[in-house]
Amino acid sequence: MTTISPARATITPPPAPAAPRRRLTDILAPYAYIAPFFAIFAVFGLIPLLFTFYVALFDWNPIGDHVFIGWDNFTRLFGDVRFWNAVRNTISIWFLSNVPQLAFALLLAHLLNHVRLRFAVFFRMSMLVPYITSVAATAIVFSQIFDRDYGLLNWLIGLFGFEHIDFVQSVWGSHVLIAVMVTWRWTGYTTLLYLASLQAVPRGIYEAAAVDGAGTWRQFLHITIPSLRPVIVFTIVTSTIYGLQIFTEPLLVSRTTLNTCGAVRQCQTLTLFLYEQGFGQFEFGYASAIGVALFLMVVVFAGINFYLSTRIRPGRP
Amino acid sequence: MTTTNRRSGDRVRWWTYALLALAVFACVFPLYWMFVVATTDTAAATELPPEIVPGGNFFHLAELVFTTVPFVQSIVNSLVVAATIGAGQAVLCALAGFAFAKLRFRGRNVLLLVVVLTMTVPTELAIVPRYMIISWLEWTDTLQALIVPGLANAFGIFWMRQHISSAISDEILQAARIDGATVWQIFWRVVFPLVRPAAFVLGLLGFVTAWNDFLWPFVVLKSPEMYTVQIAIKALQNSFAIDLGLAMSGSFLATLPLIVLFVFVGRRMVAGIMDGAFKG
Numbered sequence: 001m002t003t004i005s006p007a008r009a010t011i012t013p014p015p016a017p018a019a020p021r022r023r024l025t026d027i028l029a030p031y032a033y034i035a036p037f038f039a040i041f042a043v044f045g046l047i048p049l050l051f052t053f054y055v056a057l058f059d060w061n062p063i064g065d066h067v068f069i070g071w072d073n074f075t076r077l078f079g080d081v082r083f084w085n086a087v088r089n090t091i092s093i094w095f096l097s098n099v100p101q102l103a104f105a106l107l108l109a110h111l112l113n114h115v116r117l118r119f120a121v122f123f124r125m126s127m128l129v130p131y132i133t134s135v136a137a138t139a140i141v142f143s144q145i146f147d148r149d150y151g152l153l154n155w156l157i158g159l160f161g162f163e164h165i166d167f168v169q170s171v172w173g174s175h176v177l178i179a180v181m182v183t184w185r186w187t188g189y190t191t192l193l194y195l196a197s198l199q200a201v202p203r204g205i206y207e208a209a210a211v212d213g214a215g216t217w218r219q220f221l222h223i224t225i226p227s228l229r230p231v232i233v234f235t236i237v238t239s240t241i242y243g244l245q246i247f248t249e250p251l252l253v254s255r256t257t258l259n260t261c262g263a264v265r266q267c268q269t270l271t272l273f274l275y276e277q278g279f280g281q282f283e284f285g286y287a288s289a290i291g292v293a294l295f296l297m298v299v300v301f302a303g304i305n306f307y308l309s310t311r312i313r314p315g316r317p
Numbered sequence: 318m319t320t321t322n323r324r325s326g327d328r329v330r331w332w333t334y335a336l337l338a339l340a341v342f343a344c345v346f347p348l349y350w351m352f353v354v355a356t357t358d359t360a361a362a363t364e365l366p367p368e369i370v371p372g373g374n375f376f377h378l379a380e381l382v383f384t385t386v387p388f389v390q391s392i393v394n395s396l397v398v399a400a401t402i403g404a405g406q407a408v409l410c411a412l413a414g415f416a417f418a419k420l421r422f423r424g425r426n427v428l429l430l431v432v433v434l435t436m437t438v439p440t441e442l443a444i445v446p447r448y449m450i451i452s453w454l455e456w457t458d459t460l461q462a463l464i465v466p467g468l469a470n471a472f473g474i475f476w477m478r479q480h481i482s483s484a485i486s487d488e489i490l491q492a493a494r495i496d497g498a499t500v501w502q503i504f505w506r507v508v509f510p511l512v513r514p515a516a517f518v519l520g521l522l523g524f525v526t527a528w529n530d531f532l533w534p535f536v537v538l539k540s541p542e543m544y545t546v547q548i549a550i551k552a553l554q555n556s557f558a559i560d561l562g563l564a565m566s567g568s569f570l571a572t573l574p575l576i577v578l579f580v581f582v583g584r585r586m587v588a589g590i591m592d593g594a595f596k597g
Contacts, residue, residue: 025499026499026500027422029416029420029499029500029501030416030420030421030422030425030500031422033412033413033415033416033420033504034412034413034416034417034428034432034474036409036412036413036468036469037409037410037413037432037469037470037471037474038428038431040465040466040468040469041435041469041471043450043466044440044447044450044465044466045435045438045440045443045466046435046438047446047450048440048443048444048445048446048447048449048450049438049440049442049443049446051443051446051449052442052443052445052446055445055446055449062449062452104340107336108336108337108340111333111336111337112337114329114333116328116329117329117333118329121584121587122341123337123340123341124587125579125583125584125587126340126341126344126345127340127341127344128579128583128586128587128590129344129345129348129579130344130347131525132525132529132572132575132576132578132579133347133348133529133572133575134528134529134531134546134547134550134568134571134572134575135529135531135547136529136531136547136550136551136568136571137351137550137568137569137571137572138347140351140550140554140561140564140565140568141347141348141350141351141354141565141568142347144350144354144561144565145347145350152350184343184344184347188344189590192587192590192591193590193591195591196590196591196592199591216330237437238436241437241439244439245439245441245442247441247531247532248531248532251531251535252551252554270442271441271442271532274442274444274445275444275532275536278444278445278448279448279536284445284449287445288445288446290442291442291443291444291445294439294442295439295442298439298442302437
């Protein structure tokens with residue numbers, strides 16, 4: 001290029017020295033580049049979310065009438081035992097799957113953080129195998145392992161002389177089964193996030209601790225956990241947001257009764273209840289009311305978790 | 318990821334390996350088990366003690382999978398959806414990340430904050446109105462209903478922004494500008510080639526997520542020839558509620574492409590996930 005053209009792009013620092021003739025297309029370019037995201041999020045994320053609040057105020061049948069009924073859906077919802085059952089199940093499954101996941105991921109990240117660890121790449125890659133396995137496939141294989149009559153686990157239990165456990169049909173059993181699937185799937189991923197964060201911790205700290213005679217357990221408690229606090233908060237909040245919306249695992253666990261997750265709705269979560277009302281009963285208004293309730297629950301839970309996990313220990317998060 | 322930043326000083330004890338080996342076993346065993354049940358005949362899947370080595374029945378069951386549901390078609394559908402979403406995310410997020418990292422425009426900081434905040438918006442619960450929008454667009458039972466909503470995501474934008482900020486110096490952009498390149502040319506000829514590895518990993522993660530997505534395809538897709546593999550597995554499970562071998566074969570066949578992919582790019586995926594993690 002022989003000619004030096006006037007500044008066309010608005011590249012940040014150093015501050016563009018008086019760009020006299022910026023072309024309109026270049027001024028608009030940044031907006032064009034970020035527009036696809038905002039358009040897609042608006043149409044498929046934000047508008048549906050806002051519309052949920054609106055539809056929840058109607059008796060809304062997809063092929064029939066839309067009758068404005070105000071708060072009736074919510075009054076009905078709060079008096080619905082199926083709703084409270086779903087709330088209990090959702091919270092129970094969320095708790096059972098998140099606590100072990102966090103604990104395992106912390107421990108594994110700590111172990112993987114050894115500088116002299118052999119086969120480190122192999123270990124890290126193995127941790128990610130569950131992540132690439134689909135939830136649908138996971139649900140089927142774990143249902144088999146936990147099966148009452150022919151499951152691998154019950155066979156093992158039987159070898160020790162215990163009665164077979166009917167995981168799928170019982171309340172706590174189905175919750176444990178679903179929690180195991182969630183934990184299996186996400187622990188490795190969380191471990192890698194923690195490990196990445198740990199590698200930013202200067203090795204001198206561990207060395208000094210070792211010289212002072214701190215064993216691996218004390219190093220874990222006093223170095224690993226405190227240095228991971230920001231990423232722990234991040235994973236707790238995100239896993240709360242996703243965990244409360246759990247759907248696929250409970251849907252696939254009970255093989256026969258589709259939308260209820262078992263004969264007595266023992267593992268029906270809120271999203272599954274929402275699906276049953278929306279796409280099983282075609283009560284879009286009522287289903288949207290469940291969506292609103294779930295939204296409030298997610299906000300409150302994520303908020304509480306964020307607050308607690310930043311406050312538990314003094315000092316900078 | 319320099320070794321100097323990693324922990325040292327103490328020797329690796331035997332029980333570290335023992336615990337890690339146990340974790341590896343726990344991670345890999347269910348997949349192995351899936352293969353075992355997928356290769357034994359149906360009677361053997363309901364036998365005690367259970368078979369723990371693969372049998373020779375895989376091809377029979379696989380054939381049954383292909384004749385029970387249009388499985389080839391569902392694999393093609395899944396490939397189309399996942400590949401388009403992966404490629405779309407890689408390009409669109411790089412583009413937006415470039416704008417946020419290197420271009421100056423009114424409202425940039427506020428808009429970036431909005432992008433980050435959208436990550437915390439729970440969208441799954443708005444599935445009923447989202448379905449209504451899809452039917453209004455007359456997109457029910459089509460693949461674009463799965464593709465378009467997945468094309469751009471906030472995490473990807475944030476991630477590409479970080480990479481572009483750190484990987485590309487302002488001098489090189491300045492030089493390109495002086496040479497008379499337009500913003501688009503700067504992105505396409507200078508920026509994107511330099512961050513292609515990061516975009517590739519982002520695309521991979523998008524591919525895996527899209528391949529394994531269940532709820533949204535389950536709501537949107539109606540006819541068997543539009544099924545993705547996940548919905549095909551569900552259909553297998555429905556039509557043969559008791560035939561575990563068949564459902565397992567389907568599950569295994571649906572996971573196989575990802576295992577193959579993982580063998581080739583698993584290292585980069587691990588590095589990518591760790592690279593995108595929070596570092597204070």
